[in-house]
Amino acid sequence: xxxxxxxxxxxxxERVAEVVVGQDVVVExxxxxxxxxxxxxxxxxxxxxxxxxxxxxxxxxxxxxxxxQFTIDMLPSxxxxxxxxxxxxxxxxxxKGPVFTNLLLADEINRAAPKVQSAxxxxxxxRKVTIGNTTHPLPTPFLVIATQNPIEQAGTFELPEAQLDRxxxxxxxxxPTPEQEETVLRRQLKMGLKKIEGGAVPRSAxxxxxxxxxxxxxxxxxxxxxxxxxxxxxxxxKHCVELVRLTRVNPAVELGCSPRAxxxxxxxxxxxxxxxxRDYVTPEDLFELAADVVLHRIRLSYExxxxxxxxxxxxxxxxxxxx
Numbered sequence: 001x002x003x004x005x006x007x008x009x010x011x012x013x014e015r016v017a018e019v020v021v022g023q024d025v026v027v028e029x030x031x032x033x034x035x036x037x038x039x040x041x042x043x044x045x046x047x048x049x050x051x052x053x054x055x056x057x058x059x060x061x062x063x064x065x066x067x068x069q070f071t072i073d074m075l076p077s078x079x080x081x082x083x084x085x086x087x088x089x090x091x092x093x094x095x096k097g098p099v100f101t102n103l104l105l106a107d108e109i110n111r112a113a114p115k116v117q118s119a120x121x122x123x124x125x126x127r128k129v130t131i132g133n134t135t136h137p138l139p140t141p142f143l144v145i146a147t148q149n150p151i152e153q154a155g156t157f158e159l160p161e162a163q164l165d166r167x168x169x170x171x172x173x174x175x176p177t178p179e180q181e182e183t184v185l186r187r188q189l190k191m192g193l194k195k196i197e198g199g200a201v202p203r204s205a206x207x208x209x210x211x212x213x214x215x216x217x218x219x220x221x222x223x224x225x226x227x228x229x230x231x232x233x234x235x236x237x238k239h240c241v242e243l244v245r246l247t248r249v250n251p252a253v254e255l256g257c258s259p260r261a262x263x264x265x266x267x268x269x270x271x272x273x274x275x276x277x278r279d280y281v282t283p284e285d286l287f288e289l290a291a292d293v294v295l296h297r298i299r300l301s302y303e304x305x306x307x308x309x310x311x312x313x314x315x316x317x318x319x320x321x322x323x
């Protein structure tokens with residue numbers, strides 16, 4: 001494979017378009033996460049192709065892929081791994097969990113208890129896992145893409161602020177347009193049956209994901225290196241710092257952004273510029289990414305909520321102050 005850096009983005013987009021209809025913005029956010037090593041939280045109602053998207057991107061880039069379906073009865077060892085006693089030798093051996101992968105899909109992350117959610121904190125921040133008395137480095141690259149249903153509350157646990165802050169981006173997935181939904185139906189009608197051992201089942205979109213990758217780790221690393229060369233002006237950095245500062249002094253905001261927000265804005269803007277085939281960031285990058293970087297990191301005050309204010313509206317006011 002001789003894919004160059006700009007072709008890397010186009011190749012992944014084209015492969016995803018073969019399986020998923022629309023969702024261009026979501027694909028862009030996933031590319032930003034890949035190119036920066038940042039973690040991504042996807043909020044969307046069931047059926048909006050969240051899991052399908054992650055599977056498709058992982059196979060398109062030849063990444064080692066792991067999936068964990070979070071449930072209320074899970075234990076931290078179900079994700080991280082554990083030490084097992086070898087009866088024959090009387091010694092302990094390490095069984096590594098699904099977190100030892102390049103791309104970890106944490107499906108419905110808010111269904112697990114806080115103890116399990118916090119088990120991911122060390123992995124997400126330090127790219128390592130402690131099992132027993134031994135610390136194990138995670139494969140590189142490593143990123144978590146988590147999904148969450150924003151509507152359903154029964155049997156779920158709200159993610160703590162410390163964990164939310166570790167997600168570079170939190171993107172809200174909407175419904176497809178009527179035209180896109182019609183395309184989904186037409187594709188489904190043409191999929192036919194999948195025959196297995198004399199039986200058959202209707203094919204799904206997951207069966208349409210090609211096993212061959214359009215690019216590998218060398219191409220991904222080359223693209224990541226190109227992102228690091230994208231120019232960020234002093235003015236852009238000042239605007240990022242000012243936006244974060246405004247979240248801390250706004251009377252409607254009880255909890256403002258940490259320094260991670262400014263870092264995420266700059267890194268995500270770099271990657272977005274690269275995806276858009278630019279070697280410099282623009283104010284558009286800041287304004288387009290602000291909601292995904294900021295909203296999950298702030299909490300409105302009780303008074304603001306009582307007045308019917310929404311975080312998105314407060315953020316819009318702060319962006320207008322930036323000029």
